[in-house]
Amino acid sequence: MSLLRLSVMAAALSCTVATPLYAQDTASELAAMRAQLDAMNTRINQLEGELQQANQQIESQATIVAALPAAAEPDTKISWKGAPVIEGKGGWSFKPRGRLQFDAGITNAPDSTGREDGFGNEVRRARLGVQGDIPGGFGYKFEVDIAGNDVEVADGFLSYEDGGLTATVGHHNNFQGLEELTSSLNTSMIERAAFTDAFGFERRVGASLQYGTGDVLVQGGVFTDNIGDLSNKNWSADGRVVAMPKMGGTQLHLGGSIHYTDLEDGSTVRYRQRPLVHFTSNRFIDTASLGASSEFGLGLEAAAISGPFHVTGEAFWQQLNRPGALSDPTFFGGYAEVGYFLTSGDKRGYKKGTFDRIKPKNAVGEGGIGAIQVNLRYDYLDLNDSGIVGGIQNGFGASLVWTPTDYTRFLLNYGKMVYDDAVYPTANGDRSYSVDAFAVRAQVDF
Structure with a gap:
């Protein structure tokens, strides 16, 4: 009941x-x-x-x-890495990318040289692009720089990865050293070492292979010229080997590179460099145009990262082969740097043979002030040899870098460039003097 x-x-x-x-x-x-x-x-x-x-x-x-069948997982996944990363079924992915760097500062040269100095500023880089993966192990990256009212291709390539092997075809870097391969987003100074710009390091169109296994990385490729200078008959072969072992908590980096560039008949080259900052057009050391048939370069590089401390340096010899009976000069450049983080738990990033992004342990917005780093550098460039007097630079630089978040940075940089045999004499004919430069940078990327 x-x-x-x-x-x-x-x-x-x-x-x-x-x-x-x-x-x-x-x-x-x-x-x-x-x-x-x-x-x-x-x-x-x-x-x-x-x-x-x-x-x-x-x-x-x-x-x-x-x-009823269980609900199927969505075909598209969206995550965040400075910008949305869209991952599709089968291995597709797509990520927009970009960077903006705004520089401002002053340069000060002896008045009697007649060089215009004082305040300067520029949008140093304004890049927009995309990158992602394609099913089958392929990847792509395309990025243009619109700074200076010009549109230039930065990266534009297709890659393939299989285990430790990576093959790349297109416009990309050609393995010319540690600082050149380190992204401008992650350098410790507002500009790279003087020799990298003076010797014309730049991206080129070509095909390359690199293989990484354990603590060793081997890179090599054959290239033509920068995409903005095509078409011509110039070509180059470049190779680099890096050992990157860890000893306890210390990351070590030892590397060497070799470069050969064959230039078409009638070519000229010119080696010169600005005083630290890019927003001035003054170059106080300059070989002027030189007839050239080929270039041969050798580079050495070393670095160590131990907790908040890092030390790094490079040396590069650039031999210019001139046509006929003209002498073949060898020019030299290099730098040495030390740096230290003032904020607890922060250190310089490192990945696959280059310096990588700094990720503050206590970022702004997460209860911290970000990462604060100080760096000191000696930067040397010698453009005198075999009767060619392009000048010698002894540069002394200091920088303060504040990284409030993973994707924002602010840099203060001071440099004193001491010149011998400068191309611009003072009123009394003196070619040995110094030029000061001070600059700040605001940077954001995604």
Whole structure:
């Protein structure tokens, strides 16, 4: 008997017991009560039937739901890495990328040289592009720089990866040393070492292979020229080997590179360099244009990162082969640098043979002030040899780098360039003097 039925009968009995003793238990009253109980019993039967029918419907619906297939995962996944990274089915991915670097500062040269100095500023880089993966192990990257009101292709290549092997075809860097291969987003000074620009290091169109296994990285390729200088008959072959072992908590880096460039008949080259900053057009050391048939370069590089401390340096010899009986000069450049993080837990990034992004342990917006780093550098460039007097630079630089978040940076940089045999003499004919430069940079990338 159902709980509902028992409850009704108990209620009826309680009414009977509560009847006063003086009430007459007449036949008519009993008949009326029986009729009420019969009516209640009929209604209870009706409600029990409806409840059973409802339960049957619920069980039927549950059976149908259980028989349905599990919900399929979405074909597209979106994550965040400075910008949205869209990953599709089968290995497709797409990520927009870009960077903006704004520089401002002053240069100060001896007045009697006649060189215009003082305040300068520029959008140093304004890049937009995309990168991603294609099913089968392929990848792509395309990026243009629109700084200076010109549109130039920075990177534009297709790559293929299989284990430690990477093959690349297109416009990309050609393995000319540690600082040149380190992104401008991650350099410790506002500009790279003087020799990298003076000797014309730049991206070129070509095909390359690199293989990394354990602590060793081998890179090599054959290239034509920068995409903005095509077409010509120039070509080059470049190779680089890096050992990057770890000793306890210290990351070591030892590398060497070799370069050969064959230049078409009638070519000229010119080696020269600005005083630290890019927003000035003054070059105080300059070989002027030299006839050339080929170039041969050798580079050495070394670095160590231990906690907040890092030390790094490079040396590069550039031999110019000139046509006919002209002498073949060898020019030299190099730098040495030390740096230290003032904020606890921060250190310089390193990845696959180059310096990488700094990721503050306590970023702004997460309860911290970001990463603060100080760096000191000696930067040497000698453009004098074999009767060619292009000048010598002894550069002394200091920088303060604040990285508030993974994708923002601010740099303050001071440099004193001490010149011998500078191309611009003072009023009394002196070619040995110094030029000061101070610059700041605001940077964001994604």
